[in-house]
Amino acid sequence: MNTIPAQEIKRRGISAVDELLENGPVHVISQNRPKYVVMEEERYRAMREREEDRILDRWAEVKRAEAEGKLITLRSEAEIDAWFDALVLDDGE
Numbered sequence: 001m002n003t004i005p006a007q008e009i010k011r012r013g014i015s016a017v018d019e020l021l022e023n024g025p026v027h028v029i030s031q032n033r034p035k036y037v038v039m040e041e042e043r044y045r046a047m048r049e050r051e052e053d054r055i056l057d058r059w060a061e062v063k064r065a066e067a068e069g070k071l072i073t074l075r076s077e078a079e080i081d082a083w084f085d086a087l088v089l090d091d092g093e
Contacts, residue, residue, distance in 0.1 A: 006030040051088065058087050 002023050008016050009028065017038050020026045025039040039047075065071050074080045 001027055003027045003029050003034070055087065
């Protein structure tokens with residue numbers, strides 16, 4: 001994981017992050033824990049586009065199932081959470 005302590009950013013400024021971005025997203029560590037992730041705008045937009053595409057694909061699946069009379073029925077909070085995780089969080093990386 002590409003990391004930098006928040007204090008290092010305070011000391012050196014954003015140039016410290018710029019250097020690390022050459023190796024991918026930068027996790028900013030505050031109080032010994034990852035607190036923020038900094039990434040290049042192009043990578044962020046691509047990530048958002050993939051997420052939106054997956055949501056639209058899932059919506060199309062629901063509409064097809066509805067048209068065929070086969071709707072997905074989720075009966076428990078755990079089933080809903082698992083379905084939502086697969087829908088939103090699985091970015092394929």
